[in-house]
Amino acid sequence: MITWNNLDTLASYKELFNLEKVDLKEAMSGENGAERVKKYSIPMAEGLSYNFAAKQVDDKLLEALAKLAEEAQLTEKFEALYNGEVINTGEKRRVLHHLTRGQLGNAVEADGADKRDFYTEQQRKIAAFAEKVHAGEITNAAGEKFTTVVQIGIGGSDLGPRAMYLALENWAKKKGLFKMEAKFISNVDPDDAAAVLASIDVAHSVFILVSKSGTTLETLTNESFVKDALANAGLDPSKHMVAVTSETSPLAKSDDYLAAFFMDDYIGGRYSSTSAVGGAVLSLAFGPEVFAQFLDGAAAADKTAADKDIRKNPAMLDALIGVYERNVLGYPSTAVLPYSQALSRFPAHLQQLDMESNGKSVNRFGEPVEYVTGPLIFGEPGTNGQHSFYQLLHQGTDIVPLQFIGFRKNQMDTDVVIQGSTSQQKLCANVAAQIMAFACGKADDNRNKNFEGGRPSSIIIGDQLTPGALGALLAHFENKVMFQGFLWNVNSFDQEGVQLGKVLAKRVLAHETDGALKVYSDLLDI
């Protein structure tokens, strides 16, 4: 029997405040520190590992976190979710993105279909379409092959797929698996679409319109932009566009599209990279086989997330430590720092995933909570960030927990030896050095050169950023955010906070405003 309780009603949560805080500087020093790094590491899917030695935890705290996991029924709640219960209570919807990559539990029937079958059927349709495009069986009106794919979408239909594309672009090129270049149009700023259109050969481009409802204003506006460009080039837009949408949307059965691939209401935008939303563009760019590997990696991570033992469940442990940092230690933000240029937009995706899911002030019953929830998430790739905002992370007045990501090998094999080491070795040496600099600091009589230390971090280490590793990484964070939502007792799957702005923007465009809004509108010449 699952009960949904607020975090501050749980005895095991209150107990966390009574435990002695770990002195990270001390814990990570000397041989003790070396032992910690060996011990506080757990395997993840696809050969990744989650190392939390530089977090402010010890065995006692881990025990307490395990109790919290149990009392909060994290495993049971995840089970309920993947077995198809209505976990998105606000919108009265199931939450089924895990089914796009595997079957963790019972068959889930909805809308008259087995949902796993439904998602795999879409994958098959996408794979067949992509293969025909690659084989030159689906072409433009002149019978020429498409060379570029352009995704038109915003938010979850943009950030996730874009980050995944960038993560695998160079890997695919190196492996000879690169099929088509992908571009993305998202912003309603007309310069976004205009710039992308100016950079491609529209006659050889296929466009993917992504909108679950078929009514997202930015996306429909950009679709028109693209259709105008195609028409101006003497091309028939319907021969250049596919739709990714829900079966009930106005786009689903339209002759305006070469094909339509379906998602549904059980997949939130920010959780849709493994659905048709990510599937169409990634299958076209890299081939369906690469997309399938990506899904396998995500499925493997989901499986570890179902483990009841927090020492075997990196997503759950990561979630628990994050809540401890946020609610007990009082740190208001987290930085995501991948030491991999390919993950340049991964932090932006996690920013949406996390902040849109758990940036809530009411629990799942609509009652205000009396504790802080989702933190602020930001980040840039290392080593770039080291020459930028790391100054504040090291010596600023606030402590920011850090999430590092690093790989032993780079994607493109090319490297150069300077001063006795390769660039890849320098990259890895830097991330190792940063963890220790943050944790232990360094005393200096010149206070300006003094490093306090005591700044916690964890690192996910992998061998190489492959499609499987990327899938596992993505699912790890999806599951972490889900577990944190369970702990905070919020609904991580709706986003009512985006509505008011939409309503007011419509009013501005209809010139139905007064007061301050009218003056702002005038200042902006609307």
Add this chain to the structure above:
Amino acid sequence: MITWNNLDTLASYKELFNLEKVDLKEAMSGENGAERVKKYSIPMAEGLSYNFAAKQVDDKLLEALAKLAEEAQLTEKFEALYNGEVINTGEKRRVLHHLTRGQLGNAVEADGADKRDFYTEQQRKIAAFAEKVHAGEITNAAGEKFTTVVQIGIGGSDLGPRAMYLALENWAKKKGLFKMEAKFISNVDPDDAAAVLASIDVAHSVFILVSKSGTTLETLTNESFVKDALANAGLDPSKHMVAVTSETSPLAKSDDYLAAFFMDDYIGGRYSSTSAVGGAVLSLAFGPEVFAQFLDGAAAADKTAADKDIRKNPAMLDALIGVYERNVLGYPSTAVLPYSQALSRFPAHLQQLDMESNGKSVNRFGEPVEYVTGPLIFGEPGTNGQHSFYQLLHQGTDIVPLQFIGFRKNQMDTDVVIQGSTSQQKLCANVAAQIMAFACGKADDNRNKNFEGGRPSSIIIGDQLTPGALGALLAHFENKVMFQGFLWNVNSFDQEGVQLGKVLAKRVLAHETDGALKVYSDLLDI
């Protein structure tokens, strides 16, 4: 007589805590709100304006902030800075980036030269070089024109110039002023350089190596990477590279470069976009005339920053309000939200500018301060962010002050009318709507759909993002950060916090580690 005092020793600072907090929701409602939006706006350089109506301020507080500005001697300190006093006390250096774009005060002599003359001389050298490249007078060995410029640099040698290039790329194309495509290599991750090199035609590319000291490891490593690629293509690297460095650096007089352009120790990396660091790449990409307009915009903003009256000095007022939010209201972060796709990397630049300058825990004398300093800065362009992290900004448990930026016109003229409005109108309607949604919220009996409001923001409004407007925008934030540094009594111009990581990374590469660092190094196969 200037005295450098900690913020918490100032009577006018303590007074801020006694003033009644402004109820933003009430203040921005009805006709009162309309009056505020008209009244709380001050002109900036280049036709921009700074509107702070939706900040938690009123006339009384503004008066108190004016007193604080006076007691903290903000104007006098800025004067001392632009007149060449050693303001960067930690490194015992002058701070002269303002001189790269104008002469605000007395002539500044250093290193045996008038520094304004020195900087303009570099600009002239760069302009002459760029014009010769554009005219085909400086070519590759085969006598063919260069078509691409690649900047090799990291941190301040990357983020600012890159953000500025992206901000003007489409504008220049539209105006017929686009000369050469620019690319950037920054990360020590070998895949960064490899990917950029794979995307260009090296035979027709000119590379700019940017390193003040000539010793930045990432940059020298990437230079080798590039030289290898040139040599492998049968090209002479010295015919494809220029250096931007200090006169005393090993690169300055090397035959390895077509030319060397100089900066000096008085210009910090994050303040170097208006020096040769930004000048070389922007002059090559868009022509020296566009770069000159950019400098004029920055110079005009500097002039307004010298005004003693906070009602006529947007940078100073912005700084004061920011300190009020950080230290009195207790908000730990600020989001930068440009409604302009061209400013996609402007938040990343401001993140460095602000966090590296003021993320400090000791005052300029090396004594620990007992108040919080620089906030966390992050952001993405709107409307994209609306479909991502805005959920937390609207309904999360923490309040995040917001800095909007918007323009009446887009850069590329192309637009489309959907549902009775252009995309540009939709873009502007959204930013106006967001300001009001954040400020006033909206009550709803369903608490999940309730918006508390009371979330402060300001907006900088311009006509169009031109080179002049961009220069003014950049200088506004540079000066804001400088004034905040004065208020917090920190040295905004050094960055000791980046040193420890460098030292430890070297030790890892030399295999001179033990304890935890050794284990991390092993895990990462170094």
